[in-house]
Amino acid sequence: MIETDDGRPDDVAWLAAALVVIRDTDPETYREIRSGPWQVHVVAGQAELVAESGPPGETLASAVTLCRDTFVSRSDVENDAGLFGVPGTVFLAGVLVCWGAEAAGNPIVHKLGVDSTGGNMEGKEVRFGIFNSALFATVTTDASCGAVNAMHDSFTPLGGFIPLFNIELGEIIFGGVGAGLYGMIVYIVLAVFIAGLMVGRTPEYLGKKIESYDVKVAAIAVLLMAFSILGFSGWAVLTPWGQAGENNSGPHGLTEILYAFSSCTGNNGSAFAGLTGNPANGDPHYNVTLAFAVLG
Numbered sequence: 001m002i003e004t005d006d007g008r009p010d011d012v013a014w015l016a017a018a019l020v021v022i023r024d025t026d027p028e029t030y031r032e033i034r035s036g037p038w039q040v041h042v043v044a045g046q047a048e049l050v051a052e053s054g055p056p057g058e059t060l061a062s063a064v065t066l067c068r069d070t071f072v073s074r075s076d077v078e079n080d081a082g083l084f085g086v087p088g089t090v091f092l093a094g095v096l097v098c099w100g101a102e103a104a105g106n107p108i109v110h111k112l113g114v115d116s117t118g119g120n121m122e123g124k125e126v127r128f129g130i131f132n133s134a135l136f137a138t139v140t141t142d143a144s145c146g147a148v149n150a151m152h153d154s155f156t157p158l159g160g161f162i163p164l165f166n167i168e169l170g171e172i173i174f175g176g177v178g179a180g181l182y183g184m185i186v187y188i189v190l191a192v193f194i195a196g197l198m199v200g201r202t203p204e205y206l207g208k209k210i211e212s213y214d215v216k217v218a219a220i221a222v223l224l225m226a227f228s229i230l231g232f233s234g235w236a237v238l239t240p241w242g243q244a245g246e247n248n249s250g251p252h253g254l255t256e257i258l259y260a261f262s263s264c265t266g267n268n269g270s271a272f273a274g275l276t277g278n279p280a281n282g283d284p285h286y287n288v289t290l291a292f293a294v295l296g
Contacts, residue, residue: 084174087172087173087174088174090169090173091138091139091142091173091174094138094142094162094165094166094173095134095135095138097158097159097161097162098134098137098138098155098158098159098162098163099130099131099134099135101120101134101155101156101157101158101159101162102119102120102124102130102133102134102155102156102159103119103120103130103131104119104120104156105117105118105119105120105156106120106122106156107156118130120154120155120156120159122151122154123150123151123152123153123154123155124150124151124154125149125150128149128150132149133149133150134159134162136148136149136150137150137152137155137159137162137163137270138162138163138166140163140268140270141162141163141164141166141167141171141268141270142166142171142173142174143171143173143174144171144266144267144268144269145268145269146263146268146269146270147269147270148270151273152259152270152271152272152273153247153256153271153272153273153274153275157251160255160259160272163259163270164255164258164259164262167259167262167263167266167268167270168229168262168266170183170184170186170187170225170266171183171266171267171268172184172187183221186218186221186222188205189205189210189214189215189218190215190218190219190222192204192205192210193210193214193215193218196210224296225265225266225296227296228261228265228292228293228296229258229261229262229265229293232261232289232290232292232293233254233257233258233261235289236257236261236285236286236289237254237257239285241279241283241285241286242257242285242286244279244280244281244283245257245275245276245277245279245286246274246275247274247275247276248274252274255272256272256274256275257275259271259272259275260272260275260277260286260290261289261290261293264290264291264293264294265293265294265296267294277290
């Protein structure tokens with residue numbers, strides 16, 4: 001896609017000429033431009049390539065590639081197996097659990113004698129169905145994508161638990177995108193440190209010793225995320241402004257609040273959309289606290 005600052009023909013002509021030069025001098029970059037999900041912006045005679053945000057499938061694929069290029073050493077089979085085996089297991093388990101819960105349907109509906117052999121289709125599009133909705137919800141929260149094709153607020157309790165768990169895990173399945181990579185590093189540092197304490201040797205990863213500073217920073221990162229989610233959620237649950245935004249009472253309402261602050265803290269963007277940040281009384285607390293959660 002070509003986008004110019006004012007649509008002048010000379011901007012487009014300049015860009016076309018620049019692409020010809022790139023094609024002749026750097027074929028690899030030219031192929032990347034032609035095949036990748038890029039937008040080409042031309043502003044004041046300067047062109048820049050901007051990556052478009054793709055669907056969750058592309059986002060997860062990018063995360064896997066980033067994880068491979070950053071950590072895989074090819075000489076340490078155990079390290080490589082752990083980096084891909086653990087996230088892969090969590091990802092597969094999440095998809096199967098979410099799919100199974102949604103396919104089983106709503107137990108309350110079953111008790112009413114209503115035929116729900118098609119599973120829990122509330123909040124889902126017929127063209128996607130149960131499996132694609134469960135897969136999409138899992139992938140979009142494994143990495144910090146946030147796009148949805150079904151309403152997570154309408155999932156069954158166990159089905160809705162999976163996207164919530166993925167976000168609160170830090171969106172580190174294959175390192176995610178955005179904040180996911182250094183989130184994965186935080187877990188690696190803590191795991192190596194604890195393992196080092198257990199065997200009585202200095203913790204080391206990829207040839208680098210894990211010092212006390214590294215462990216302290218990793219611990220602070222974990223505690224800050226927990227404080228942001230639990231602190232703001234607890235405040236909202238115990239105050240009138242927090243309860244005013246709920247669409248459901250009881251455990252479901254609690255999950256709406258918890259998911260909102262988890263999503264903002266994890267920089268995800270999806271939601272249990274029954275919660276409103278703009279209640280009828282116009283109270284701004286949700287907008288302010290969710291903004292601070294994003295900064296956290």
